Amino acid sequence: MKSVLTALLLAATTLLGGCGYNTLQGADEQIKASWSEVLNQYQRRNDLVPNLVNTVKGFAAQEQKVLIDVTNARARVGSIQATPELVNDPAAFQKFTAAQGELTGALSRLLVVAEAYPQLKSDANFRDLQAQLEGTENRIAVARQRYIKAVQEYNVTVRSFPTNLTAMAFGFKERPQFAVADEKAISAPPKVDFSTK
Numbered sequence: 001m002k003s004v005l006t007a008l009l010l011a012a013t014t015l016l017g018g019c020g021y022n023t024l025q026g027a028d029e030q031i032k033a034s035w036s037e038v039l040n041q042y043q044r045r046n047d048l049v050p051n052l053v054n055t056v057k058g059f060a061a062q063e064q065k066v067l068i069d070v071t072n073a074r075a076r077v078g079s080i081q082a083t084p085e086l087v088n089d090p091a092a093f094q095k096f097t098a099a100q101g102e103l104t105g106a107l108s109r110l111l112v113v114a115e116a117y118p119q120l121k122s123d124a125n126f127r128d129l130q131a132q133l134e135g136t137e138n139r140i141a142v143a144r145q146r147y148i149k150a151v152q153e154y155n156v157t158v159r160s161f162p163t164n165l166t167a168m169a170f171g172f173k174e175r176p177q178f179a180v181a182d183e184k185a186i187s188a189p190p191k192v193d194f195s196t197k
Contacts, residue, residue: 020163024172027154031175032084034147039082041140042100048136049074049107052129056110059120063113066106073099073106087151090176097178107133144178151175 053070056063077099086092111130114120121127155174158167166172 019166020157021166021170023157023163024154024167024170027150027157028172030150031087031147031154034143034150035084035087037143038140038147041136041143042077042082045103045107045133045136045140046074046077048129048133049103052107052110052126052133055123055126055129056114056120059114059117059123059126066109066113070103070106070110073103077103087175093176104137148177151177 049070053067057067080086080092080096080099082096086096114126114130157163158172158174
């Protein structure tokens, strides 16, 4: 009886050791850490925006629409509660990434406006803020890349046999990836026209 119990215990330990539960836990934690870094970089960018807007405002008062667009986009980003749990809700995740994309577009338009003001471009404060923003955008890209890789590895684990059985038993589900807001628009080749009019 004792040897049968020992054999059953040994078999159960061996089966549970290879079930993938710990792998799923580790992958889930990697996603959370990667997402936290994405949020950290988005927050850094969000903190830079008011300073950049105020600097441009002093030089380009007539560009109110662009300044208002940036301020409104930042407000929409700030209104979304960015938590680690956001990645578990596909609709909230999509809303968050759309708001971030809107802010990115508004900031791009703001920097284009700044090109029209040589004295603004030569302002040390503006140059410093622009450099910080560019660095932050690079950090966001790297953080998003790490998150995408972590989600990919996790999703493969959730879908692969035999860990998919463990995932189903414990409620682990695939996580959403970052998606391009308008895939059709970016898949079209750019139109280049060198003719002078």
